[in-house]
Amino acid sequence: MRPGPSGIAFINKMKTMASPNMQAVESNYITLAQILEHNAPTDGWIIYRNYVYDVTPYLMYHPGGTDCFIPLLGTDITETCQKIHNWVNIEMSIKKLVIGKVAPGNVAVSSEKRNPFGK
Numbered sequence: 001m002r003p004g005p006s007g008i009a010f011i012n013k014m015k016t017m018a019s020p021n022m023q024a025v026e027s028n029y030i031t032l033a034q035i036l037e038h039n040a041p042t043d044g045w046i047i048y049r050n051y052v053y054d055v056t057p058y059l060m061y062h063p064g065g066t067d068c069f070i071p072l073l074g075t076d077i078t079e080t081c082q083k084i085h086n087w088v089n090i091e092m093s094i095k096k097l098v099i100g101k102v103a104p105g106n107v108a109v110s111s112e113k114r115n116p117f118g119k
């Protein structure tokens with residue numbers, strides 16, 4: 001694992017961040033087209049279990065680094081996370097970054113299509 005900011009450091013940082021208004025989050029339906037647009041490290045969204053997260057502030061804290069993560073921005077990382085580290089509690093790790101839900105009828109693009117580690 002590379003030195004530098006860690007997942008634990010991000011848990012600490014989250015303590016200083018405002019909690020999302022979950023009622024607003026639950027009714028903020030975001031289309032797949034919108035999610036796919038946010039695919040840059042300075043503005044990166046992902047889907048995890050049907051919720052949309054703005055992971056921009058998290059990226060530099062990811063213990064696996066940013067190189068593998070950046071190509072997957074804008075996609076649904078649920079399957080990839082299950083394959084790579086199913087022991088990691090993703091929801092807890094980024095809980096304050098949740099911004100909405102995938103709009104009904106929108107089928108997310110799985111990050112497995114872009115996962116540099118393959119199947």
Ligand code: HEM
Binds near residue numbers: 072
């Ligand atoms: C917000 C979503 C994610 C969170 C919270 C997260 C969290 C973590 C954590 C806590 C570790 C350390 C696990 C350990 O040491 O046992 C880790 C490692 C790793 N993650 Fe993620 N991860 C996320 C997304 C991803 C994605 C999308 C990829 C896809 C490429 C990925 C690839 C990796 C790899 C390859 C490692 C292993 C690094 C190593 O062994 O040095 N992660 N991640």
